[in-house]
Amino acid sequence: MNVILRIAAFAIVFLLGIGVIIVLRRLQIPARVRKAEEFLKDGDHLKASEIIKLILEKNKDYVPARYVRARIQMVQKQYVLAIAELNSILAIKDFDKHVKEVELHYHLADLYGETQQYQKEIDEYRKILNFNSDDVRANHRVGHALFKRKNYREVKDYLMKAFTIDPSLTDCLHPLGISCYHLSDYDNAENFLVKAVEVNPELFEAQYYLGLIYNGKRDHETAIRMFESAKKDSRYFVKSLQRLGEIYYENGINGKAIEVLEQGIGKIRGDDEESLAYRYLLAECYEMENKISEAVYHWEQIVKINSDYRSTRMKLDEYNRILNDENVKLIFDTSLEELQPLLVELVSGLNYNIISKHEVSNNEYYFKAFNIKRINEPPIIVYFNRTTREITEGQILNFQKKITAEKCKSGIYITTSKFSIKARSTASNKMIELYDSAYLSKAVERIRSKIQKK
Numbered sequence: 305m306n307v308i309l310r311i312a313a314f315a316i317v318f319l320l321g322i323g324v325i326i327v328l329r330r331l332q333i334p335a336r337v338r339k340a341e342e343f344l345k346d347g348d349h350l351k352a353s354e355i356i357k358l359i360l361e362k363n364k365d366y367v368p369a370r371y372v373r374a375r376i377q378m379v380q381k382q383y384v385l386a387i388a389e390l391n392s393i394l395a396i397k398d399f400d401k402h403v404k405e406v407e408l409h410y411h412l413a414d415l416y417g418e419t420q421q422y423q424k425e426i427d428e429y430r431k432i433l434n435f436n437s438d439d440v441r442a443n444h445r446v447g448h449a450l451f452k453r454k455n456y457r458e459v460k461d462y463l464m465k466a467f468t469i470d471p472s473l474t475d476c477l478h479p480l481g482i483s484c485y486h487l488s489d490y491d492n493a494e495n496f497l498v499k500a501v502e503v504n505p506e507l508f509e510a511q512y513y514l515g516l517i518y519n520g521k522r523d524h525e526t527a528i529r530m531f532e533s534a535k536k537d538s539r540y541f542v543k544s545l546q547r548l549g550e551i552y553y554e555n556g557i558n559g560k561a562i563e564v565l566e567q568g569i570g571k572i573r574g575d576d577e578e579s580l581a582y583r584y585l586l587a588e589c590y591e592m593e594n595k596i597s598e599a600v601y602h603w604e605q606i607v608k609i610n611s612d613y614r615s616t617r618m619k620l621d622e623y624n625r626i627l628n629d630e631n632v633k634l635i636f637d638t639s640l641e642e643l644q645p646l647l648v649e650l651v652s653g654l655n656y657n658i659i660s661k662h663e664v665s666n667n668e669y670y671f672k673a674f675n676i677k678r679i680n681e682p683p684i685i686v687y688f689n690r691t692t693r694e695i696t697e698g699q700i701l702n703f704q705k706k707i708t709a710e711k712c713k714s715g716i717y718i719t720t721s722k723f724s725i726k727a728r729s730t731a732s733n734k735m736i737e738l739y740d741s742a743y744l745s746k747a748v749e750r751i752r753s754k755i756q757k758k
Contacts, residue, residue, distance in 0.1 A: 337368045367402040387415050406435050425449050440470050456483035474503045508537035524551050542568040546582050558592040594636050631748035649751045682713040689719045697726035704734045
C-alpha cells in the first residue's frame with residue numbers, strides 16, 4: 305500500500321513538474337518575443353532575427369514572432385519578403401487574437417506603395433475603410449494613390465473627406481485642385497491651387513494649371529505670370545512656352561510670341577501631336593510677321609512628319625509661290641517705310657493722287673486719294689495689306705466701315721494674298737475694287753522696269 309502511494313505521489317509530482325516546465329516555456333516565448341522587439345527598437349536587427357528564428361523553428365505559425373519578423377524585413381527594406389510574411393499571417397487561424405487586422409493592412413498598403421504596386425495599395429486602404437469609412441489616413445492615401453493613376457473623380461471624393469476631417473493635410477490641396485480642373489470644376493480648382501501655391505510657392509504644376517484657368521477667364525496678365533513660373537519645371541517648360549505663345553499670338557503680339565516659342569523649339573520631340581501643334585503655332589506667328597522664309601522652314605518640317613497636318617501642305621505651296629515671285633518677295637523683304645515710294649507709284653498707276661497717308665500696323669497702310677481724271681468726285685480709300693493669308697469677308701466689311709467713317713465714295717483693296725469667294729462677292733456689292741498678288745506682281749515688275757530705265 306505504501307509503495308502504491310509513493311508511486312502515485314511520484315507521478316503527481318512528475319506531471320506537475322512537466323506542467324510547470326510547459327508553462328514556463330510558454331511564458332518564455334512571449335518574453336523572448338518582447339526581447340526581440342527591444343533589439344528591433346534599438347536597431348540590432350541581427351539579434352532580433354536570431355531570437356525570432358529560434359522561436360519559429362519550434363512553432364512556425366506563432367503570430368507574434370512572425371509579425372516581428374515582418375517588421376524586421378520592413379526596416380531592412382526587404383519589401384517583397386515582408387509582403388509575403390504579412391499575407392501569411394492573415395491566412396493563419398485566429399491571427400487577430402495577437403495583432404489587429406487593420407494594422408496588417410496598413411503595413412501592406414505602405415509596402416505596396418513602396419514597391420509601386422498602386423492598385424494593391426489602393427485595395428489595402430479600401431479594406432481599411434471597411435473598418436472605418438472616416439479613417440483619415442486611408443482616405444488620404446487612397447486619394448494620393450488614385451491621383452498617380454489620374455482617377456480624378458475618386459481622388460476628389462477621398463481627398464475631400466480627408467481634408468475636411470483634417471485641414472492640416474495641406475498636401476491634399478494640389479491633387480484636389482488638378483482633379484477639380486479635369487472635372488471642369490474650375491472655381492474649386494482655382495481655390496485649391498491658389499492655397500497649394502501659398503503653402504509651397506514651388507508647386508510649378510499647380511501654377512501651370514492656374515495659368516490654364518486664368519487664360520480661360522481671359523485674365524492674360526495673371527496667366528502669363530503663372531506660365532512664366534511654371535516653365536521652371538522641365539515637365540512644363542515646353543507646355544508653358546506654348547501657352548505663352550498662344551496668348552501673345554491671340555493678342556497680336558507676334559514678335560513676343562516668336563521670342564517665347566523659339567526658346568522651346570529644340571526641346572520638342574517633333575513627331576507627336578503636341579510637337580506639331582507647337583511648330584505650327586510658331587510658323588503662324590512668323591506668317592503674321594510676314595517672315596516667309598522662317599514660316600516656310602517650319603511648314604517644311606511639319607510636312608516631313610505629317611503632310612496632311614492641318615492646312616500645312618496648302619500653306620507651303622502658297623508660300624513657295626511667294627518666295628519664287630521676286631516682285632512679291634520684294635514687298636515682304638522690305639519694311640513698310642521703305643515701301644512708301646513703291647506704294648505711291650501703285651496708287652498713281654491706278655490714276656489716283658494721294659492726299660493723306662495712315663499707318664494701321666506694320667503690314668497695313670491706307671491712303672485717301674482723288675481720282676486724277678475726276679477731280680470733283682469725293683475721295684476714295686486705297687487700302688494695302690501685306691499678308692500671306694486669304695482676305696476674308698469680315699475684312700472687306702471692316703474696310704467698308706472705314707470708307708464710311710472717312711466719308712469717302714468707295715475704296716480699293718490691294719493685298720499680297722488672295723480674296724475669298726465671299727470677300728469678292730461682298731466687295732462687288734459694296735463697289736470696292738480688289739487687286740490681289742497676281743496684279744501686284746505685275747504692277748511691281750512694271751514699276752521696277754520703269755525705275756531701271758531711268
